[in-house]
Structure formats: structure tokens, C-alpha cells
């Protein structure tokens with residue numbers, strides 16, 4: 216039996232990272248009887264190891280709670296800018312949201328971005344001021360911040376401590392009383408939104424849906440309107456958070472289906488599911504295909520691990536359709552894969568999972584964004600994902616690069632260095648406003664200046680206080696060049712990168728200096744150069760290790776000494792000719808990290 220509309224409440228929790236979203240979610244589950252104390256001991260919603268360790272939520276999950284005769288569907292949303300589209304779909308499946316703000320930290324940029332999204336979805340927002348147990352908590356100040364900065368009435372904000380269990384019943388009551396019931400037509404053709412999907416080894420691909428109109432049942436023939444594919448529903452159910460099978464889901468309900476689907480790539484978030492025999496007239500609005508924005512090469516340190524890497528990447532991809540990969544070969548690194556990610560955090564997560572879960576030693580090449588290259592003589596436009604594939608400069612008419620609009624939120628005292636950072640990264644200031652001792656900065660920045668280490672720099676400059684959120688705004692022409700790094704006169708393609716001409720020299724110098732420290736001395740002299748085309752823009756030399764062969768000659772026989780030295784010189788020459796430089800693996804990663812620049 217489907218739940219009557221007026222008994223359903225669908226809500227999400229919006230919060231800045233670390234403000235307590237997962238803790239609160241667990242507490243709500245515990246209070247409504249979903250789990251025993253023992254089961255509670257592990258945080259339930261963040262179910263991947265890495266999520267737990269980093270304390271961030273990656274995949275959206277949903278839990279059905281029962282409270283005073285109502286069914287409350289809690290949608291957990293990812294907490295990082297890289298996963299903004301998933302957040303937007305989860306929000307589209309709700310009528311309201313809990314806005315969790317840390318009573319000691321106050322409102323942060325991420326909170327703002329998500330709140331505005333939530334407001335755009337016409338959500339009823341219930342502010343929750345969390346962590347009131349902390350000695351540094353200032354609930355009244357935070358209440359004013361919510362009103363001043365976000366413009367929400369916070370007089371009814373619930374004061375809570377997810378950790379100590381304060382305010383939990385009030386939050387549940389507020390959800391029932393203040394968040395509206397969903398609307399929908401049970402007699403209309405089926406229309407359901409695909410919110411999320413993941414691969415389960417026993418069930419196959421599990422699809423999380425929100426039914427808008429009509430009913431979905433086991434045995435029903437369904438169609439994905441954007442993908443154009445058809446499937447047979449073989450299970451319908453919900454999570455409490457343990458899996459529970461149901462016979463059907465009706466309008467306003469949130470739950471899962473399985474339909475013997477093998478790969479998540481067939482189930483795009485935001486797609487509309489309808490009935491094959493009686494289809495809906497049109498798909499739901501807002502569907503967007505997510506595209507990777509950051510690319511890099513992943514190579515096994517040990518060439519024998521290539522097959523293992525291929526297998527592991529394929530397995531990860533089963534569960535994450537937003538990441539892409541194709542084979543790549545590099546003169547320096549051998550066989551590997553060119554991979555695409557939603558952002559740097561996404562890249563780090565995949566890299567870490569490969570290292571940890573699959574026990575692989577990897578080399579990551581310089582992350583790159585996607586450039587649009589316009590070729591001369593009507594050669595058309597190509598998309599460049601890999602600096603190694605850059606066409607000859609005289610075949611290039613112009614290059615366009617992606618730009619973003621970033622919102623940075625920072626306490627006053629760190630504003631100066633942050634303005635400088637943005638300026639150094641070719642940023643264009645759009646807005647600067649002050650609210651209660653904090654600055655809200657809006658900057659336009661080229662994405663390629665952000666992907667390296669912008670976020671890390673921002674955090675270190677502001678001692679962790681700055682927060683950052685961005686979205687892509689489009690492509691603009693840029694004076695960009697490919698900078699190659701030559702070690703012992705051989706280009707190391709894994710280290711080549713596309714940079715703005717004005718920044719090339721500084722970056723090249725920095726890279727050479729770093730490599731000089733990172734590459735151990737050899738028996739011969741090693742030049743390290745940064746070059747644009749044939750022009751060297753920076754150079755360092757690693758001095759040769761001089762094995763003192765004459766030390767063995769005790770006597771003062773000068774001729775013998777000279778002979779030996781000459782022999783040694785010859786040996787060196789041969790080495791320079793045949794031998795190649797051993798670059799330690801750490802050097803690749805360390806050289807790419809621009810961290811302690813400037």
C-alpha cells in the first residue's frame with residue numbers, strides 16, 4: 216500500500232562540511248527506531264571507509280523514518296562542491312530541508328550555496344542550530360547570522376546537539392508541522408525521478424527514486440525517458456536504513472527499485488522513469504548529463520600492475536558513472552589510463568580507493584581541465600584533455616579555457632592574502648561584501664588555476680576558516696601555452712602542462728627547482744629545463760655524483776691518476792648517452808604540488 220500523500224514528508228539536510236549532518240541523521244534514525252544502539256555505533260549514512268575517514272558524504276542515501284503516524288524520508292546529500300548536481304537532484308525530490316548550522320562556526324559558504332538552491336526549489340527550511348553543547352557555542356549570534364546573511368526567519372530555529380541528543384524530538388515535530396506534504400496524482404501515468412544509483416553485488420544496480428505521479432510496482436515494464444531504455448522492475452522497497460521490500464511506491468514516496476541493470480552508467484541521475492504502456496507526456500525538467508571536468512593520467516608504478524589497474528578501475532567505474540577512463544601510453548610512464556573526474560576531491564577519492572582498496576601504487580600526472588582548441592585554416596575545434604596531445608602551435612588559432620564563479624567566505628583578517636591569491640590566479644573580482652566581521656567574495660577564475668591547489672592554499676592561508684564554493688560559467692579565450700619539462704634533454708610528458716603565458720616562467724622555474732631537489736644525483740650531470748616550444752624558460756642542473764676513483768691510489772703517481780680520471784670521464788659519457796635518468800616516483804607527485812609556492 217502506498218502511503219497517503221498527507222502523511223509523507225520528504226526532506227534533506229543541508230549543512231556545511233563538519234557541521235554535524237551525519238551525526239544528526241544517525242540520531243534521527245535512532246530516535247525513530249530504525250536502529251539499535253549497537254548498530255548506531257558506526258555512522259550509518261556514510262558507509263564507505265573513505266567517507267568515514269574524511270568525514271564527508273559522497274553518495275546520497277535515503278532513509279525512511281516513522282514519526283507520530285507520518286513517513287519521513289530523509290535524503291542525505293553529498294557535502295562537496297564536486298558533487299553539486301547530485302545535490303540538486305536530491306533537493307528536487309524534497310519539499311523541505313533542515314538547515315544545520317554549527318553553533319560555534321556559524322554560516323559558511325557551502326551552507327549558503329546549498330540554502331539558495333533549496334530556496335530555489337521552494338523548500339520550507341527549518342533552521343537547526345547544532346552543537347549547542349560546545350563551550351564555544353553562540354546560538355543567538357548564529358540565529359542572527361542566519362537572518363542577516365541568509366535572510367531566513369530563524370526565530371523558530373531548533374537548538375540542538377546531535378551528539379548529546381538534545382532537540383531531536385523538536386526537530387522531528389518541526390518536520391511534520393512545518394514541511395509541506397508532497398503533491399502528486401495517483402491516477403496519472405507514472406513519473407518518477409532517478410535520484411541516485413549504485414552497484415550492489417547481490418542486487419545489481421539499485422536505483423533510488425522519488426515518485427511524482429502514478430504508481431511503480433514489481434513486475435512493471437518501465438522506461439527511462441532520457442536514456443530511452445526499457446527495464447522490468449524486479450524489486451521495490453525502501454531503507455529503514457535496513458533494506459525492506461515493498462509491493463509498490465506511490466506519489467510523493469521515495470524508495471528504491473532494481474531492474475536487472477548491470478551498470479550504473481545506464482542510470483543517469485535526473486532521468487525520468489515512466490511506464491512503457493502508459494507513458495508520461497514529458498520528462499521532468501532539470502536533467503543534465505554530468506561531465507568530468509578534471510583529467511589526469513593514472514599509471515602503475517610497477518608496469519606489471521597494469522592489468523590489475525585496468526580491472527580495479529573498471530570495478531570502481533561500475534559504481535561511479537561520473538568518472539571516465541581510457542587507455543593512455545606515455546613514453547616515461549608506460550601504459551596507464553587517462554581519467555576524468557568531477558573535481559579534485561573526486562580525483563583524490565578515486566586515487567585513494569585504488570591505492571587502498573586495490574593495493575595499487577600509482578603515479579598521477581598533472582591534472583588538467585578540458586580546453587577547446589580552435590585550429591587554423593578551418594580545421595575546426597577540438598577538445599583537449601591531455602597536454603601531451605596539444606597540436607603544433609602554428610596549427611592553433613586560439614585556445615579557450617573553462618572559467619568558474621567562486622564564492623569565498625572568509626573572516627576579515629585573512630582577506631588580504633586571499634585577495635592576493637585570487638589575483639595571482641588571474642581572478643576577476645565581481646563582488647565583495649561584509650557581513651558581521653566576515654567577507655563574502657565573489658571571483659571569476661579560470662578553472663585551470665583552481666584545480667591544482669587553490670582549495671588547499673585557501674585553507675592554509677585562512678587557517679581553515681575560509682570556505683569555497685564554485686560553479687562553471689563557460690569558456691573564454693586565454694593566452695595559453697604548453698610547457699614541457701625536459702629531464703636530461705628528454706621531455707617527460709607526464710609533467711607537461713598547459714599554463715597561461717604570463718604564469719609560465721614562474722611555474723617553470725618552480726617546477727625545475729623542485730625537481731632538482733627531488734631527483735637524486737647520478738654519475739652524470741642532469742639538466743632540468745622548462746620549455747615552451749623550443750624555447751627554454753627555466754633551467755636547473757643537478758651536479759654529477761663524482762665517484763672519487765683516485766682515492767684508491769695511495770701513491771703519488773700523477774699519470775696513473777690522470778688515466779683513471781679520463782677513464783671515468785669516458786664512462787660518464789657512455790652513461791649520458793645510453794643511461795636514462797631515474798626519477799623517483801614521489802618526484803612526480805611532489806613536483807605537481809604547487810603547495811608551498813609564493
Ligand SMILES: Nc1nc2c(ncn2[C@@H]2O[C@H](COP(=O)(O)OP(=O)(O)OP(=O)(O)O)[C@@H](O)[C@H]2O)c(=O)[nH]1
Nearest residue numbers: 233234235236237238270271272294346376377378
Ligand atoms: N560537540 C558536538 N559535536 C558534534 C555535534 N554534532 C556533530 N558533532 C561532531 O562534528 C563532527 C562532524 O560531524 P558530522 O556529522 O560528520 O558532519 P557532517 O556535516 O555530516 O560532515 P559531512 O559528511 O562532511 O557533510 C564530528 O566529529 C561529530 O562528532 C554536536 O551536536 N556537538
